[in-house]
Amino acid sequence: MSSRSPASAARSLLEAPTLAVARGLIGWRLSHASSEGTTVGRIVETEAYLARDDPASHSHPGRTERNASMFLAAGHAYVYLVYGMHLCFNVVSGPVGVGEAVLVRALEPLEGVALMAARRGRDERRALCDGPAKLVQAMGIGREADGTDLRRGRLQLLPPEPDWRAPPIECGPRVGIRRAAQLPYRFTARGSP
């Protein structure tokens, strides 16, 4: 069909509609090169937050100082504080100025597992990155990552390896929200947390 390389096709995913990005990001890798070392994890669970007909989205009430990064170009990071003590990491999607993003809910640890465990203060591999705030802590992502370009900075999004086989992906309701909780905007790699 396409004459483009798989890597190029993968990169163009970020320009796709947000629901397609949320599904397509399953299998991508998140890499963070920090002063402590490098950690890499594979995305195994995501949630889409849209700009229209989605009252659960942070962009729904309009643009504010907090959600400003959601309105950047696709492929930027949106990092915010929830519950006064945890951070969540999102990949901005959709056209510039629209306000859509994909929340990364879980990773499978690939590299720097010992560093992840040290940051998290516990050893059990399963528990390192199986929640949106957990993976932010394990990867050492801070609020300074908010608004950065995920194709260029220390925090980078990498397409799946060419030989990586996509697992079956399940779709269901989002987690931890009240409004529009029934919308099936959550994507999970089967066999993951």
Added chain:
DNA sequence: GCAGGGATTTTCT
């Protein structure tokens, strides 16, 4: 293994 509640602070009404 599962249910329940506390921690903690930013953000918007």
Added chain:
DNA sequence: GAAAATCCCTGCG
């Protein structure tokens, strides 16, 4: 002043 895209520990079966 209330709610929030959560996590962890405790108590109980």
